[in-house]
Amino acid sequence: MQNGKFITLEGIDGAGKSTHLAWLEDYLCSKGVKVVVTREPGGTAVGEQLRALLLDQRHTMHAETEALLMFAARREHLDKIILPAIQRGDWVVSDRFSDASFAYQGCGRGVAWEKLVLLEQWVQEDFYPDLTVYIDVPVMLGRERVNSVKAADRFESETDAFFDRVRTGYLERVRQFPQRMQILDGSLPLDEVRAALAGVMEHFWLNQALHEK
């Protein structure tokens, strides 16, 4: 049996990840693959508890504590959800993965990039998503969209300057991993972003089919 695939969606808060994730699940189901939808931080019992700690406005913590907790949740996520699903031949779609740690903890909070590289190697070894869709939006637009939907959590209440750095961090990751990471313009109308995502997915799907022949 073929191994499944691992796809991640990334972007600042309000980029449209959750919206497009629902479409992506339907798209993959229509191709006949079994899909596991998950998210970070979270996805497991321990991970969801860590998520609650990390997003709670009442907590302050050292930036490196935050990074370590993100990777701790990820370690659990890989062990309990992601790797078993892929080994079964399922496709896993995750709302965020380690690119978010480089963007938020690295560029946003100022945790040394090399320390994050070490954590990534420790937790993931040489495991990376097969495809990452990074939805890029200007900071103000992301903020407007989030404010219209829900109360801000510990990250969403950060400054525009913080989110500018996060966005720069994501763009740096795209520069480093141009094969794996596809960038979409999330400021376009929803149907146009979806059409662009559909194009990326068709291309990815055809490539997989070619490799499996």
Ligand SMILES: Nc1ncnc2c1ncn2[C@@H]1O[C@H](COP(=O)(O)OP(=O)(O)O)[C@@H](O)[C@H]1O
């Ligand atoms: N391209 C778009 N155009 C207009 N509204 C959008 C677009 N993408 C997302 N939205 C809206 O913005 C809000 C936040 O989107 P969401 O998918 O929850 O973002 P994220 O998961 O990245 O934080 C939702 O109300 C969603 O309908």
Ligand SMILES: Cc1cn([C@H]2C[C@H](O)[C@@H](COP(=O)(O)OP(=O)(O)O)O2)c(=O)[nH]c1=O
């Ligand atoms: C995975 C991950 C998320 N985050 C942050 C980004 C988000 O603000 C927050 C939660 O992500 P998300 O699920 O996108 O939040 P929401 O449910 O509000 O849409 O965690 C990091 O800072 N580092 C990480 O490694």
